[in-house]
Amino acid sequence: MTTIISPKQFSPVEDAENIKNACQGWGTDEKAIISILGHRNLFQRRLVRLAFQEIYHQDLLQQLKCELSGDFERAISLWTLDPADQDAVLANEALQKSVVDYRVLIEIGCIRSPEDLLAVKRAYKFRYKRSLEEDLASCTAGDLRKLLVGIISAYRYDGDEFDETLAHSEATILNHEIHGTGFNQEEVIRIVSSRSRAQLNATFNVYKDIYGRSITKAFPGGDYFPTLRTVIRCIRDPQKCFAKMLRASINTAATDKDTLSRVIITRAEKDLTTIKELYLKRNNVSVDEAVGRDCSGDYKDFILTLLGADQS
Amino acid sequence: MTTIISPKQFSPVEDAENIKNACQGWGTDEKAIISILGHRNLFQRRLVRLAFQEIYHQDLLQQLKCELSGDFERAISLWTLDPADQDAVLANEALQKSVVDYRVLIEIGCIRSPEDLLAVKRAYKFRYKRSLEEDLASCTAGDLRKLLVGIISAYRYDGDEFDETLAHSEATILNHEIHGTGFNQEEVIRIVSSRSRAQLNATFNVYKDIYGRSITKAFPGGDYFPTLRTVIRCIRDPQKCFAKMLRASINTAATDKDTLSRVIITRAEKDLTTIKELYLKRNNVSVDEAVGRDCSGDYKDFILTLLGADQS
Structure with a gap:
């Protein structure tokens, strides 16, 4: 479910004009830009961009890049794209x-x-x-x-059907290659990169049934295995992954704003509500609070807007 | 250029009715089916199939599969598909x-x-x-x-641009892995399966300039290298490959009708004219003549129709 709050009625032309006004004169009115773009869904943003191009013969993105800077500019530019x-x-x-x-x-x-x-x-x-x-x-x-x-x-099959027998045989293959003595990862890569999500989840479940532990437990070190672990986790539970990434991005000395922006911007109109719930459950603090504490300025205001924090 | 001869004006409904008539009564009128479907282009065949479904509430393909058999049935069914x-x-x-x-x-x-x-x-x-x-x-x-x-x-880039420097460095990599002492084919596979056709052709040309021979010359044996050679040839000169496949399919004790049908059916409305020219140049005999000599019955008639041989 989406976290952003967008109006049912809006005028793309008025939005374009208000953004132009916010960019003109002495200094830029970042608050105005946030209050417009932060409250428009994908379809509405597309229309605003089209209206801006039509009226001013200029790409809205170029205008924003000229006027804004830093993490805020990066975030709002990303948000404006499809x-x-x-x-x-x-x-x-x-x-x-x-x-x-x-x-x-x-x-x-x-x-x-x-x-x-x-x-x-x-x-x-x-x-x-x-x-x-x-x-x-x-x-x-x-x-x-x-x-x-x-x-x-990959261009995976995305139906819900899966083959239980295949899940058994491939769970065995995965265990053999990941925890065996061989160094060959070919079959692991074939399975993980070609099977459908439904089939893989069935295989991971069978793995847990047979071997009594999650497939990502006790992985060897190196470059490859941590990446494989992330791959498996992303397939198994995307929302949990995103909640973890948010946590990692906030819980560092200097907030990892690239990751924070990416997760919030790309998920805002998809499953950010669920991700926020998982975050709160695991961390005893809401994403909104964490962002409010760790970020500042226009960037903070914008991210909070996308999080749906400004219910006013 | 297409080899089939299709009318500018035609009636999908009449075609559907005539095919139905050809399928009814004692025995099937294969000649009638060939004279209709063999002379309809992709768009026209689509309309005939739709009209057939509309009038008889039956899939044209099912009807054909019931009435016909063997290589002829396989060929005409394939031809009827998108x-x-x-x-x-x-x-x-x-x-x-x-x-x-x-x-x-x-x-x-x-x-x-x-x-x-x-x-x-x-x-x-x-x-x-x-x-x-x-x-x-x-x-x-x-x-x-x-x-x-x-x-x-692969989902390759398909523009015409290429990078000459990259062509040089990757030609060297290809030579090293294919003709070197190592047994690692990773880079070869990366290059061949990810670069655009324009880039690969530039790389193969540079290869020839540097090493004085075509990249596919003097390949080692086994399962993998002949396949790689086919891959490279298909990228470099598809029409020449098809002409060679036609030759190989005809020049065997029992004609390889799967390959013959496949090449003619899938290329008839694309580049079969060029493929036929290359074939004639190399073999001193036309594809039409070779098919006429090696095939028989309705299958022969149908393939010759697709080849544009029945100019009558």
Whole structure:
């Protein structure tokens, strides 16, 4: 369920004009921008952007980038994009980092629906004139590459049916390769990157029944296994993963605003309500309170707006 | 360019009625069916199928399957399907064989456009309730699996731009892994399955410039390398590949009708004219003549109709 509060009636033209006014004159009226864009759903934001282009012959995103700065600008720019473009930009940024942020790619590969993942890959090709897969493949290596490229390339079946016999045989294979003496991860990668979510969840459940522990318990160390663990967790329980990521992003000396913004912006109109409930249950403090305590300024106001905290 | 001869004016309802008549009474009038469906383009066949369903509340394909048999039935059923469904059926058949026919999967993965490949994967999921990737992955292993799954999973960039520097560095990598002493094919598979066709062709050209021979020359033996060679050839020159496949399918003791039908049916409305020209140039005999000599009965008549041989 969505956390943002958007009006039933609104005028894209008035919004565009009010944003333009907020950008003109001495200083920018960030509060006005937050109060407009923070309260418009995806479809409404699209219309505002179209109206802005129509009236001022200028891209709203360019205008915002000129007027705003820092984490606030990054967050509001991301929010103004369509979901597929958000993910394409996030994936590209993750790949550009000196240490690639695999979590972003795992989120995109494992949590988006097959059709949404495809829309991201299409948006990526359109923006960067290369495929997401080729960029990912050329900056990773070994099993980690196979796993990540497998996940991003997948176009999984997304029905609810699953095969119980297959779940049994593949649970055994997973145990053998992950906890066995061999060093071959081929079958693990094949299973995790090609089977449907329903089939994988059946397999993980059978795994727990047979071996008496969750599949992600007692993983060896290194680069690859923690990534595999994240992959499995994202498939098994996306909302719990997001709640954990929020917690990790807030519970650091300097708040990890990239992750915080990403989770809140990409989930606000999807399942952020559930994520907030899980967060509260686990941490005895609400996301709103945590953000209120750790962030500041316009960035804080904007994130709180998306969280639905300003019920006024 | 298409080889089939289809009328500008036609009536889907009359076609449906004439096919129904051909199927009724004592024996089936195969000639009538060939003279109708063999002369209708994709859009027209769609309309005939719709009209048939509307009038007789029966799927045209089911009707044809009941009345016809053998290679002729298989060919005309395939021809009646939409391209994405044709490929989904062909891929599934190839995977069901005791020895998987990799060429079919390579054709689908390397020759279809990224969007067409996607349509095939969508049709496959819809028909078989599993993803093409998972079925392919579960019946292959090792480098061969990595290569084939990589190709089928790819959603390549399909623009014409390429990076000359990248072509140089990746040509060197390809030579090192294919002809070097190592047994690691990871980079080869990454490059071949993720780069765009334009980029790969640039890389193969640079390869030839640097090493003085085509990249597919002097490949080692085994299961994997001949498959890689087919992949590279399909990327480099699809029409030449199809001409070679036609030649191989005809030049055997018992004509390989699966391959012959597949190439002619899937390419008839695309590039079969070019493929026929290449065939004639290389073999001093036309495809029409070769088919006329090696095939017989209704199957021969139908294939010759698709080849545009019955100009009468």
